[in-house]
Amino acid sequence: MSQFDLPDNFGELINSKYQAGVQSGEIVFSESTSQIIEDEATEYQFNLTLLASLASKPTPEEAPEQIQRPKDFNPFLNPDPELTVLADYGSKFNILLNKFPVTANHLLLTTKEFKSQRSPLTPEELLASMKILDRLEKSSKANEKFFAFYNCGENSGASQPHKHLQFLQYPDGFTPFPSEIAAKDDPFIANSKKEPLQDTKLPFAHFVLPLPRGDELFDEETLVMAFSSLLQRTLTVLRDAEVDVAYNVVFTKKWMMLIPRSAPIYKEKLGINSCGYTGLLLAKNQELEKFILEEGPLEILKALGFPNTGGQPTDEYHY
Numbered sequence: 099m100s101q102f103d104l105p106d107n108f109g110e111l112i113n114s115k116y117q118a119g120v121q122s123g124e125i126v127f128s129e130s131t132s133q134i135i136e137d138e139a140t141e142y143q144f145n146l147t148l149l150a151s152l153a154s155k156p157t158p159e160e161a162p163e164q165i166q167r168p169k170d171f172n173p174f175l176n177p178d179p180e181l182t183v184l185a186d187y188g189s190k191f192n193i194l195l196n197k198f199p200v201t202a203n204h205l206l207l208t209t210k211e212f213k214s215q216r217s218p219l220t221p222e223e224l225l226a227s228m229k230i231l232d233r234l235e236k237s238s239k240a241n242e243k244f245f246a247f248y249n250c251g252e253n254s255g256a257s258q259p260h261k262h263l264q265f266l267q268y269p270d271g272f273t274p275f276p277s278e279i280a281a282k283d284d285p286f287i288a289n290s291k292k293e294p295l296q297d298t299k300l301p302f303a304h305f306v307l308p309l310p311r312g313d314e315l316f317d318e319e320t321l322v323m324a325f326s327s328l329l330q331r332t333l334t335v336l337r338d339a340e341v342d343v344a345y346n347v348v349f350t351k352k353w354m355m356l357i358p359r360s361a362p363i364y365k366e367k368l369g370i371n372s373c374g375y376t377g378l379l380l381a382k383n384q385e386l387e388k389f390i391l392e393e394g395p396l397e398i399l400k401a402l403g404f405p406n407t408g409g410q411p412t413d414e415y416h417y
Contacts, residue, residue: 100316101188102222102229109237112203115183116195124180127199132269135395140299142275144395146379148387149200173197174208174260186210188226196264200373200380205230205265207246213261216251218329219347224321227263231351232316234265243268243350247372251344253359253402255371266373274377275300280308280353286327288320294331301396302403304375305331306355315351328356335404346372357403364398374399 105111119125128150135144177185177194183205184193190211196204207227219227227246234244248263249256268274279295285308286292294305305328314320325347332345335358344359357375364370368386373379379395381387390398 100225100229102226104184104229104233108233112183112195112205112237115181116199116203119180119195122180124178125195125197125199127202134272135391137394137396140275140297140396142278142300142377143273144377144379145269145272146381146387146390146395147200147269148381148384150382172212172258172260174206174258174262175212177208188222190222191226193230201266203267205234206262207265208260208262215249215256215259215261216343217261218250219248219263219325221318221322223261223263224325225316225318227265227349228316228321228351230265231349234267235351238267242270245274245348245350245376247349247376248347249371250347251342251359253342253344253362254346255359255362255369255374257371264372266378269378272377276304276306276348276353276355276376277350279306283308285310286320286324288314288317288323292327294328296406296408298406298408301400301406302357302375303332303335303405303407304355304357304403306353308353309349309351324354325356328354331407332356332358335407339404346375348372348376359402360404361402364393364401368398370398370402375403 116125120127130147130149132145132147135146137144177192181195181197182192183195187193190209192208192210194206194208196206207230231244231246244265244267246263246265279297283295287310292307294307296304307324307328309315309324310320336343341360346357346359348355362369367389379390381390
């Protein structure tokens with residue numbers, strides 16, 4: 099039995115805790131409206147959601163409930179019991195609900211002790227996250243798909259310095275572009291020299307690997323090797339640009355993707371984290387919604403990332 103096995107009623111635990119948090123006001127959420135943007139050049143989908151409750155979320159420079167709490171308050175060191183789904187998960191983590199959820203049952207995996215959001219994912223963090231994704235899908239309807247994401251570094255769009263991953267459900271009927279890219283190749287095999295995939299139609303650098311099926315998906319070594327392969331390409335881009343290390347990580351049970359980041363905010367108006375780079379764009383008011391539609395998703399993602407490196411040969415100077 100794995101230390102990261104989850105109870106069969108995990109989905110029920112999440113939902114009951116979430117409903118109680120909404121009723122008590124501990125969780126701040128409002129209904130949203132969404133629209134699909136079809137990009138003709140790439141034939142990929144982007145989902146634009148207007149979520150008014152994001153207007154209540156403090157900026158990274160502000161402390162949650164800053165009037166009552168000190169500026170350096172860390173909500174993950176001693177998490178609120180009303181937001182805690184599972185404490186002491188695998189002895190090193192807590193599983194919490196997001197106080198400002200993007201969708202219902204928006205989950206967080208946080209380290210019990212403080213670790214920096216600037217650090218790469220560890221083998222245990224990768225395995226624990228994959229176990230959570232697996233249990234989420236087994237606890238849900240057959241057509242519901244989930245993804246995990248991690249914002250690493252200041253330019254990635256991270257909002258908390260304490261290390262945490264997040265888990266969300268994709269909108270019904272939405273197909274993220276990494277799924278289509280990954281479907282074009284065979285699954286990653288440990289100790290292989292498989293090169294990460296990029297679609298040259300997308301203007302920003304992105305590195306994708308299809309993940310193995312079955313029990314191999316829960317093998318720490320395989321997950322680490324896949325992550326390391328993607329991280330090497332990402333770090334090469336960042337090194338060549340001579341900028342601070344910052345990147346987004348997004349993965350499902352079928353693929354993993356890393357995106358090197360150059361900046362967190364577009365034209366001083368719109369913050370983008372990992373969600374944007376899996377095709378999910380969020381606006382906290384109608385002004386930002388209009389701004390995103392006028393600028394276009396690909397222009398925004400291009401500006402906050404780096405140029406696509408697809409087709410460029412690798413050499414001994416690459417990580």
